[in-house]
Every structure is written in C-alpha cells, then in structure tokens.
Amino acid sequence: MLKTQARYDIATRAEYRHRGIGSAMFSYLLREARFYQHRYAVLQASTDGIGIYLKAGFTPIGEVHVFENRTLQSSHEI
Numbered sequence: 001m002l003k004t005q006a007r008y009d010i011a012t013r014a015e016y017r018h019r020g021i022g023s024a025m026f027s028y029l030l031r032e033a034r035f036y037q038h039r040y041a042v043l044q045a046s047t048d049g050i051g052i053y054l055k056a057g058f059t060p061i062g063e064v065h066v067f068e069n070r071t072l073q074s075s076h077e078i
Helices: 021-035 050-055
Strands: 004-007 040-043
Touching: 004 021, 021 050
Parallel strands: 004 040
Antiparallel strands: none
16 A cells, blocks of 8 residues: 655745745655655645745646636535
C-alpha cells in the first residue's frame, strides 16, 4: 500500500502574505508526512502559492482545471 498525503485549499489571507506563514504551514505538513512515512504527496497549487512548492523541491507534472456553475447551487450553499 502506497502512503500518500494530499493537501488542498491551503491559503494565506492576502494581508498576511509574503511573511513566511504559508511556507511555515507547508513545512509543518511536510514534517508530518515524513513522521507518518508517507512517500508521495499530491499537491494542487494556485498561481499565488506554487512558489512554496517549487522552493521545497516539488516539480509540476500537470494542470487541473476547475469548473463550477453557481446557478446549479442553492442560495444556501453559496
């Protein structure tokens, strides 16, 4: 069984960016993955956040396109 860790939707509010907060959060998650001996990571980065992953030595291998149709969602879910 492969031990894989996936991380999605990690963000830093705009007013707190460029202070190392995102890098610190990601470093913590990498340490946690190593502790649990996860060999693989699946990451989904925004254009704002990809630099953190590149600095950590990760390499992009593809792109994901996300589509939504808010007219299909009820007003309670928006």
